[in-house]
Amino acid sequence: MAKFYPELTESLQQFIAEQHIFFTATAPTNGRVNLSPKGINTFRVLTPQTVAYLDLTGSGNESSAHLIENGRMTIMFCSFQDAPLILRLYGKGQVIRPGDEAWQDLLSGFPMLPGTRQLVTLAIASVQTSCGLGVPVYDFVSDRSSLIDWATHKGSEGLQEYWRVKNQVSIDGLPTHLLREP
Template identity: 40%
Template sequence: MVHYYESLPEDLREWALQQKVFFTASAPLRGRHVNVSPKGLLDATFHIFDPNHAAYMDSAGTGIEMISHVYENKRITLMFCSLDEKPRIMRLFCTGTVIQRTDPKFPGLIESMGKKEFPGIRAVIMLDILKVQTSCGYGVPLLERVNYSEHLGERSENRKCYKDRPTLEKMLGTIVKKGKLDPFLQESNARSIDGLLGLREARKMRGEWLFAYDVGAWVRRQLFQGPAITFGVFIGFFLCSYGIAILTHIVDLTLKMYTMTARV
């Protein structure tokens, strides 16, 4: 059964924080690419402030799709799914705000989340939760505990098949130590696949005039609404040309109906 909530109930909040992975989905207003990304390390990066506000810490990566989409249209959806005995899928439909590591609010935000800054972090994504959806999750695979004793003897025990992967933290730590984080951001985080503006910090490093590019992006978004603008211009022209005549006709009809009613 599908259930909808206007905010995140306490039991779903606790359940979400117990999961090992969640996924983010975002898309541009125009373009061919819809982005979906897995996110782990919830204990270190994800925080729920209250039933309608959450945030997660976003590390540097080889793409900037989600941040570009949030800059453009603010739409972002998070999905959690259970891999244990009690199936469930939960989606958080949100609008997002990007708080870069260079933002003066960044240190205080990390502290309010109760987290610690880690090497390679590029931003915190603030989430305004608009709607919560849960569904059965019956089609999601079950993660079993497997007993390998028959193969390994006494050295084995029941184990889950996953654990937090330290690779990302090690990789980013190495990049930071070598002083290569800024060039990495410039190369990989300035534009999305569809050419949308990426991380403002990366663009600034490349010497871009941010204001001019931001205005240009805004103008392009307006022009993309071409059919709506054309229709609006047509309606405006029609009203200017015939609006007074139509209004006069309506008033005349109203007066005639009133006069006929009064006579009766």
Template identity: 40%
Template sequence: MVKYYPSLNENHIDFITSQPLFFVASAPWAGEHINVSPKGHPSRTFSILGPNTVAYLDATGSGCETISHVYENGRVTVMFCSFGPSPQIMRLFCKGRVVEKWDQYYQELRAKMATENGGEVDVTGARAIIVLKIKKVQTSCGFGVPMINNDKNAPLEGTGDAVTLVEHDEDTTANEDWKPRETMDTWARKMLEKQELMDYQKMSNHQSLDGLPGLLSARRALDQNLAIEDTKAWFQKVSRQQDAVFFGIGLGVLLMIVLSLVGVLSIRPLFLYHFLNYQRRQIGVPEESVHKSEL
């Protein structure tokens, strides 16, 4: 059963801290790509800073969709789900902001995350911290999520294809069944040693798949004119919302016609004069000359 909460409670926090990974979803206002990213190492990358504030350390990757989307509109959904015997899905509907590594608030925020986690918050090649203000918390059953079963010979409960739902105690040992990959840390460490990480960010993190501005440090390293590029991105966003643009233009024209008819505006478009003169001809009133009126 779906339930909604205005903020995180203790049960939510216990569930979040017992999961081995989480997923982050974001999208542009207009465009072809909706992004979903799996995130590992939550014990040293994800922090709960308050009942309505969470943050995670964002590692350098092959793209920057989440960063671009947060810069543009801030909408983010974070999802946790149980792979243990107690099924549950939790979604955090959030408004986010990006704190890049060069930001003066970055180190302070990272230290606060470490304090909340009771240990070091670190990932090799980190490029930013994504801070999320929770607007709504949603929990649901999670019955469709597969369960990790270490005992291959353990029978399923139920008969045939019908597996019965039973009450389970909260599984706090699920993380023991997961082995973190060290591949990303190893790759980032080598890139840092060769001083090639920024070159990689310049190539892969300066914009999103839809052409939205990406990591600020990468854009600056490319000597982009930020004002021009941001303006271009804004026009691109508007051009992709044609329905809204045409609706706005149509509404403006309609409002102008109504105000002209009631005499509030003296500015009348030419087609309106033809319409009014047609009405005058129908009732036998002399037509009004366009040249005698204010245009």
């Protein structure tokens, strides 16, 4: 049975800390829904009502474009081990980029990873748990190093060029403002 909470309880914060993967969902007013898996120890609970993740360079930048347009975001965790549980965080997301006022303060709580392009925060409107009885049991083996290796190989200039070519607009043509001047 689903339960709703106004914020993250201590036990839900502990559950989040134990997870190796989370999923982000955003959607523009008109266009495609984006659902992305994330990992590599990039998620942090800042307060019981605010969370953030370090957004690494990817093939697209859909979440950024959607959040600029309307801010709607859901983040989901699910237990693949032990007791089943699905945890959804609903709220208003915001993209923080290098040069933004909050960048340095927020960045200090995350690992320094090659390919970091922005931070995403979520002001939680509500938290929902549900049973997760249909989620299979999986064993975590390790994080993949491929994304970090790729970003390291690209280097700073190569990443800037990649962002310019691949991460400036969403697949629906919405701007991401990734390379805007601060």
